[in-house]
Amino acid sequence: MKKKAKVSSSAATPQSLQQTVTELINAGKIEEALKKIQVRLMFAPKDTWFLHEAARLYRRSEKLDEAERYYLRVLAVNPHDLGSLNGLGLTYYDREDFANAEKYYQMALSVLPSYAGCRNNYGIMLHKMDRYQEAAEQYQLALEADPNHLEARFGLSSVLAHMQQLKPAAEHMRRLLELSPQDARTQCTLGMVLMQQGNFEPGWALYRSRYSKNNPRRFVNLPSINRPYWEGEDLTGKAILVHTEQGMGDEIQFCRFVTRLKQEKGASAVYLMCRPVLHTLMQSLPNIDGVIILDKDNPATLPEFDVWSLLLDLPRHFVNSQDPFALQPPYVFAPPQIPEQWRLPSASFRRLRVGLVWKGSSQHANDRNRSLASLSVLHPLWSVPDIEWVSLQKGEGEDEALNAPAEFPILALGHQVTSYADTTAIIDQLDLVITVDTSVAHLAGAMNKPCWVMLPAFAIDWRWIKGQETSPWYPAMRLFRHSDEKSWTEVIGRVRDALAQWHDQQTKA
Incomplete structure (x- = not known):
């Protein structure tokens, strides 16, 4: 064997x-x-x-x-x-x-x-x-x-x-x-x-x-543009393209710096590349020669230009200027004639209109902290009398306004909005906007509309300077921060008290 x-x-x-x-x-x-x-x-x-x-x-x-x-x-x-x-x-x-x-x-x-x-x-x-x-x-x-x-x-x-x-x-x-x-x-x-x-x-x-390519957490990727990057040098005789980046709120907040490139840096022409939903709004900015839609699926033909910059690199070139925060609002505007679609019914006597936003995009890294669980969290505000509530909520949460309980009436408009120009037409007719930290806060601020922003308890965005209840970016804005309790209930209670006081002041004026 x-x-x-x-x-x-x-x-x-x-x-x-x-x-x-x-x-x-x-x-x-x-x-x-x-x-x-x-x-x-x-x-x-x-x-x-x-x-x-x-x-x-x-x-x-x-x-x-x-x-x-x-x-x-x-x-x-x-x-x-x-x-x-x-x-x-x-x-x-x-x-x-x-x-x-x-x-x-x-x-x-x-x-x-x-x-x-x-x-x-x-x-x-x-x-x-x-x-x-x-x-x-x-x-x-x-x-x-x-x-x-x-x-x-x-x-x-x-x-x-x-x-x-x-x-x-x-x-x-x-x-x-x-x-x-x-x-x-x-x-x-x-x-x-x-x-x-x-x-x-x-x-x-x-x-x-x-x-930076060496940043493992980089959240901006440089587009491939075959022109020199602008480093703050004199722009006399040169055209510059400014490329948008990050979120809608960033674009609304920092587009103000684009308007200064001609007068203060000598640019012969200034072009801004923005997202489609902001195109109409950005066309109203002064001192800009063209607004180009950023569409990866249908790239636009670019004008002739000499240098380019990302939008949020502009502020560092003005930080030592007389006004480091650039144009004071308002610098974006509603249409001169409000479209019939957005014309709100005449407000009842002594009633004030207040717009609400309670959620941002769920894709935002800090959305779990900055957004409210639902519209119902804001229901204590309805105890202030003679307020007509208007929903500016777009996307997730807009159905809550459409199906609001009878005892908490609110005019739902956000679901019909297709651009930020639409939103400006609505905000222009309001007396106040109350919102979480999202793009509507920047839009109302840029329009110089009174706006109250409820900031999250944790991971507050860098643009809201620590300890301040106002913002150098938006003079008509008021910030509501969490106390040591870190509770939205406490914040909304203070908003409710401030709203009652504001209502009394407005109706007595």
Whole structure:
């Protein structure tokens, strides 16, 4: 009888196979590395190094079920394996299963409290869950274990900024830039913190890092335009194209600077590229030679120009001017003749019209903090008598105005609006706008319409300078901030009291 040939796992030793797998991973050959790992595990199913590498690679490839399975196999061999406890935390975090992620982070930290990487990962998760104070504590503990942990220091600075602790946030960011001077992510974030403190000159300069290719969190991509970028030099005899960026509110707020390029910088021609829904509105701006619609599916023919700039790079070239905030509102206007479609019924005697917006775009990174849960949260305002409520809500939430309870009547118009020019026609007929932090706040502010903005409890946008109840950008605007309670109920109670007082003043005037 012939003897069966003995199968060998490999001529290579486990150590040499580890080196081969590591080299394949470093070369980006993930599938080949996994094949080598699987061969090894056929003959050594409890080899924790290979099990852990398989789990790590599957997570990296977003195959989270496989990653979980291999991490659990490691823990079956060694229940205190720190890499696998932390890895399972990361895997569950990727699934947004935060309860299990927290469980495994805490298990790892019970084994090694000074595990800085795990502290940082735990802080990131808590930060995402809006558990800001707990996140700050984890980042701080990570830094106590490793003062040079760059990610933990960035996380701590970010969460402090979100909690409006701007001074210590800026201090941590400056320390981070000492350790890593070219960190574009930190440069950009520090720029926003400085501007929220009212320190605009260094803030605008650092804010340019928002589109740096070295910024892993860049939120602006430079368009491909084959012309020199304008750096603030004299524009005499030159035409400039200004390209929009970011949200609608940004475009409305900062288009004011475009109007100054001729008179103060000497431009021979000024062109503004904007989104379709803002085209009609932007055409009313003075000192502009053309407004071009930005449409990726149907690119417009561009006029001749010499240099170009992104819209939010303009303010830094005026920061030391007599008026760093440029044109004072109003600088956008409703149509001279209000279209019949938007003409509101005559208001009853002594009744005032107030427009409402309670939600922003759900795509906004901070929408969970800035938007209200529903229109019903604002129902306490209806206790103020003789107010005719008008809904400017567009998109998500507009159905609430269409189906409002009889005891909370509101004229629903937002669902019919197709452009910001339409919205200006409605706002022009109102006495006041009350809104969350969204583009309508900027539109009302740019029209110099009295506007009350309810700011979120956390992650307040940099343009609302800390501690102020008014805005240098919009003289007719009033800001309502959260108290220490961080409750919308408390904010809306103060809005209600202010509305009652304002109503009395207006009707007695």
